Amino acid sequence: MEFLPTLWFILIAVLWGGYLFLEGFDLGVGMLMKTFARNEKQRRVLLNTIGPVWDGNEVWLITAGAATFAAFPYWYASLFSALYVPLVLVLVALIFRAVAFEYRGKAHTRTARNAWDWAICLGSFTAAFGVGAMLALSTTGLPLDANGDRVGGPFAWFNMYAVLGGIGVVAFCLVQGLAFLGLKTDGEIRTRAARILARWLPLALLPLAAWAVAVVLLNHSATALAPLGLAVCALVFAWIHARKTNEGLAFTGMGIFLLAGVAAIFTAAYPNVLPSTIDAAYNLTVANASSSPYTLGLMSIVAAFGLPLVLAYQGWTYWVFRKRISEAHIPDAHAVTPIV
């Protein structure tokens, strides 16, 4: 076991876990814009619970991508090029979603606002599904040749793991979004979110759990059983508290479920970073896909300094915007009209 590549494998897992933990609820809230909110005021409440933080959350995705590039260039190159078409769709989704957050409130007509709402809802869904599918395929394998390039057509990657990972992340985001609304809003939204959460939580976490179990079974990994067990306990814990409408503990429980689940998945996959379904000899592993010890050492110093700092100021941001938002807090929309 090489120390630095393994450390970076763990750090990449941390970045993906951090991304799903943080952007999980804001992708969920995005999807709920069209499916849960009942009127314009409610949609704006939803939007404003994530308004100050969604962009910072999304940087976790960019950092996960860039860190993979720096630490495991072969993993980055093979995974991203093999999943070319789905990643184009993820990018389109993220573009529309980001722009919609900023431009929605500036729309003058109901039609335009409605279009931006759909952009947020479908953008959040597509991004969650795409990232889930990508991570599932990275842990279960893609049809790669000796050079690490995809064999077969643009959709040769498609299999049930992709669907399972996609649904797993989408469903997790939805319930995590509901729990977040329970924490961040007041009034009708809060009570309704809590009710739906209590009913759907176990079912919604099932596909993600199934993905983790599948990766553990595929790799006959005994070490991954510990985090997997923790994930199952966290699921039960979250469900109990969701039923008691303890939103904070339910949210925490689901967060632990996610992080333990990601830990189980990555532990089981180790030392593979991206298996080849064509020939195990073509597997990309921690050893053969990584950058040089020099680069990994440099990046370790940067991460040791940068990552705690990110956690500190992002944590502080959540504290600054800790107040619950209700419909009464939302100012009237104002139309911008030409001065002359």
Add this chain to the structure above:
Amino acid sequence: MDALEIARWQFGITTVYHFLMVPLTIGLGLVVAVLQTVWHRTGKEEYLRMTKFWGKLFLINFIMGVATGIVQEFQFGMAWSEYSRFVGDVFGAPLAMEALLAFFVESTFLGLWIFGWDRLPRRIHLAAIWIASLASILSAYFILVANSWMQHPVGTEMINGRAVMTDAWAVFTNNTALVTFPHTIFGAFAVAGGFLLGISWYHLYRRRQSGIDTVDADGKVVVGESATLGRNRDKIDYRVWIKSLRIGAVVAMVAFAGVALSGHAQAQLMIQQQPMKMAAAEAACHDGTGFSLLSIGDLRSGGATTCDDVVGVFEIPGLLSFLAHDNFTTEVKGVNTLLPEYQEKYGTHLPDNPIYGDRAGTEINYLPVMEVTYWGFRLMITLGGLSAVAAAVALWLTRKGTVPQSQWISRLALFGMLAPFGANSAGWIFTEMGRQPFVVAPNPSFEGIDQVFMYTAAAVSPGVSAGEMLFSLIVLTLIYAVLLVVEVVLLTRYVRGGIGSAMPELHDRPDGSQKDTDVLSFAY
């Protein structure tokens, strides 16, 4: 078209587009931070209004930069997997540092700034915009370190067929990066300066058109007030625009001086590091000392050895030598001298390697597309210079406190805002196209690592089909086109709305009374 050509078009389109938003974000961000600081220190309301108005336009633009930036981060792996494998060890590091040390900071603190009005203590709120703005500049540094390494690889050795970083200090203090960074940042301030100037001019002109501001017999401004629209068009409003205009003009002129000086330093490095790019910038077939003002003939680089019929019509003798060598006599090598040198060093034909696909074994054309490099270089200089002259003229025309009541000058000021954007795009297109046929240009000035280079033809993803590339090229181009229209429409609407578009309270509470404390100061 094959996958390589489509991937190149896609990279070009998405990057040039992304870099329409980036310079405005970088330039305007710092301007807003300074304005808010002045407001914080002096308490003068015009600076609050300036902060809010320019801050609003800044945000409308910022989000487009964020949205299109994600494409950049993913695109290397998706469309350029061979490139990513070859350079990842050294090129990935600055990108990862950008995300971890700069972009995280920028996004988080901008969120704090946007939603933090009246919620954060005023000093901390002010600090938030400073931190976000400085992080955007730091971000530019990391990205330019990555790009400069492609222009001039340093701190690297070839190990097992890939570039491996051996000296991070060399990579992060690459002289190419150290001159490109100020050039790019000053270019961003040229954009911001022009933006302030054009829009402020428009509002001062509208005030004159509405008969609010007039001029006396000496041509000096007599500032008036309009009672309609609340406090939207009072005397403070006048001060907002005249101050913004002057700040913009000064920023644009200082920025141009910085761009020119750093550009000169860049040219001197380019002549050593990428002599062919310099020759192609001049469409210079033969060695010489003159800077071409107009060259005619077939600039198209058809074959590798046809650089004979380009004729310089007007030349400034000695200027090219000054740009490159700081004197007027040292000859700058032309294409016909350089081509044999490149062929001798790096070969005449691409290797018979499957990585090159159908191009394996074909002749290498070391000459960039000269139409693009020659005109790109000139367009950059012309547009940049015109912007600076226009800024000086604007200061002179407004010396008596307002703008002339002339519609065509007002239109010129508005459309003139596009010139610095154009200069930035032209400069980047020139420098990236001028690097061809290399994606990582060889480094002739460094002993021993001359062999760290990569042809663009080898960089594209072998596993991605031309159809997939075409799909994404069409999808992204269409979406970008639609979003550009949306952004321009929104910016126009907010500009035409004046200060009231960013401060509805000027409208809603014309007496300056306080708002209901329960309601959020800012909400999406």
